[in-house]
Amino acid sequence: MDRLSVPTSRPLTRLIEALNRMPGIGPKMAQRLAYYLLRASAEEAQTLAEAIVAVKEEAVLCAICQNTADTSPCTLCQDPTRDRSLICVVEEPLDVLALERSGAFKGLYHVLHGCISPIDGVGPEDLKVRELLARIHDGEVQEVIMATNPNLEGEATSMYVQRLLSPLGVKVSRLARGLPFGGDVEYADEVTLSRALQDRHSL
Amino acid sequence: MLGGTRLGEADRLVTLYTQRRGKVRAVVRGALRPRSRLGGHIQPLSHCQLMLTESKGLDVVTGCQIIGPLFPMREDLVHHARGFYLMELIDCFCPEGLENPALFSLLVDTLEHLCLGEGGERVLRRFEVRLLDITGFRPELHCCLGCQQALEPVTNYLSPSAGGLLCRACAPEQSPVHSVSVNTVKVLRLLREADMETVNRLNLAPDLAAELEAALRSYIQYVLERSIKSGVWLERLRREFGPNGALGGPQNGR
Numbered sequence: 001m002d003r004l005s006v007p008t009s010r011p012l013t014r015l016i017e018a019l020n021r022m023p024g025i026g027p028k029m030a031q032r033l034a035y036y037l038l039r040a041s042a043e044e045a046q047t048l049a050e051a052i053v054a055v056k057e058e059a060v061l062c063a064i065c066q067n068t069a070d071t072s073p074c075t076l077c078q079d080p081t082r083d084r085s086l087i088c089v090v091e092e093p094l095d096v097l098a099l100e101r102s103g104a105f106k107g108l109y110h111v112l113h114g115c116i117s118p119i120d121g122v123g124p125e126d127l128k129v130r131e132l133l134a135r136i137h138d139g140e141v142q143e144v145i146m147a148t149n150p151n152l153e154g155e156a157t158s159m160y161v162q163r164l165l166s167p168l169g170v171k172v173s174r175l176a177r178g179l180p181f182g183g184d185v186e187y188a189d190e191v192t193l194s195r196a197l198q199d200r201h202s203l
Numbered sequence: 204m205l206g207g208t209r210l211g212e213a214d215r216l217v218t219l220y221t222q223r224r225g226k227v228r229a230v231v232r233g234a235l236r237p238r239s240r241l242g243g244h245i246q247p248l249s250h251c252q253l254m255l256t257e258s259k260g261l262d263v264v265t266g267c268q269i270i271g272p273l274f275p276m277r278e279d280l281v282h283h284a285r286g287f288y289l290m291e292l293i294d295c296f297c298p299e300g301l302e303n304p305a306l307f308s309l310l311v312d313t314l315e316h317l318c319l320g321e322g323g324e325r326v327l328r329r330f331e332v333r334l335l336d337i338t339g340f341r342p343e344l345h346c347c348l349g350c351q352q353a354l355e356p357v358t359n360y361l362s363p364s365a366g367g368l369l370c371r372a373c374a375p376e377q378s379p380v381h382s383v384s385v386n387t388v389k390v391l392r393l394l395r396e397a398d399m400e401t402v403n404r405l406n407l408a409p410d411l412a413a414e415l416e417a418a419l420r421s422y423i424q425y426v427l428e429r430s431i432k433s434g435v436w437l438e439r440l441r442r443e444f445g446p447n448g449a450l451g452g453p454q455n456g457r
Contacts, residue, residue: 023209024209024210024211024212116436118284118287118288118291118432118433118435118436118437119206119287119290119291119294119432119433120432121432121435123436123439151246151247152246152247152248152277152283152286152287155277155283156280156283156284156287159279159280159283160280163280163444180237180238182238183237183238184240187240188243189242189243189244189267189269190244190269191243191246191249191269191277192243
């Protein structure tokens with residue numbers, strides 16, 4: 001008998017197992033969530049169930065930027081006020097939300113849905129790189145900003161995309177690396193400090 | 204650091220290769236937060252002094268100081284790929300908690316030379332040969348493992364299952380085998396003993412370098428019983444951008 005199924009009823013066990021499969025949710029957390037839902041009102045459980053079904057049935061990938069959206073093309077890609085000569089390339093849809101919250105970027109996005117990770121066997125063919133190249137070939141784009149995560153896999157992805165795009169005559173830049181606002185120079189790591197010095201600008 | 208995965212909201216579970224304790228897994232609390240004091244230090248391809256605190260089952264990283272910054276590894280796509288390759292090899296060959304100071308020194312030495320842009324692929328071949336030696340998979344390169352006779356200076360055969368070279372007469376009895384020229388055998392013997400300066404001076408013809416790489420790759424794959432994914436990535440970069448483009452200029456050539 002499965003250790004998760006020992007003290008619980010069958011529907012509860014099923015729910016615990018389903019929750020346990022989600023990223024970041026271990027057995028204990030799955031049990032807590034399942035028992036919370038058991039105690040919650042029928043309306044709350046129904047709302048959650050409908051939301052889960054809806055996200056699978058109604059959410060689509062935008063054919064242009066590959067972001068998760070209600071319609072294809074998404075509202076960002078249809079927005080006439082956005083600068084179509086600028087594309088910001090991000091790893092995940094959540095990165096689009098983070099950049100939009102900043103309010104500092106007025107161009108379009110492209111979501112790769114991951115990053116190159118040779119050790120995990122994730123290559124460019126597993127990402128939306130081909131779709132990005134197709135957008136560049138349309139000729140409207142003048143600059144691509146790589147906003148991949150500042151780690152080894154993110155850097156590898158940026159450099160690979162840069163190698164593919166450079167022959168096409170498009171400017172490829174990447175987000176600056178430096179000290180976070182409110183951070184402490186004393187505790188900054190050497191890589192961040194050296195990048196901050198490289199990318200310094202006059203006051 | 205050999206690799207890592209996200210743990211919870213902002214923590215990372217990292218695999219480290221250490222001088223005193225070999226391969227260990229540890230948690231870096233809050234590593235994914237922008238203001239994390241540890242997240243920037245603990246990145247793959249960095250040589251650090253770490254402070255680990257034993258916790259329930261898993262160690263927790265509580266302090267970190269970079270010893271040897273390996274910045275150039277992050278500045279070039281092929282350096283990246285080579286670094287990934289080294290990390291994957293170490294991860295595959297080393298069980299958790301088994302210290303191996305010789306292998307640690309070899310890894311640090313190899314990474315530092317790759318950072319200097321010296322040796323290129325030859326440094327990887329030296330690493331592979333020395334890795335097999337240190338971990339106990341040293342291939343026999345002087346006499347035939349079938350008939351025990353000294354090898355003639357002709358094309359011989361590397362048999363991963365036999366654990367080294369076979370002569371022409373004994374090779375058909377073993378499978379699979381990889382034909383290796385006299386020069387490849389000479390280079391394999393040299394790499395076993397050679398220091399980095401000697402490796403830097405080596406000038407390998409493309410055919411010889413390819414044969415050497417293929418022979419070592421098949422041997423390592425047999426030992427590990429799996430393919431090296433980052434090796435496939437390195438080959439892909441060479442195929443897509445050409446040997447010179449991928450190798451980033453003459454200083455990084457074979």
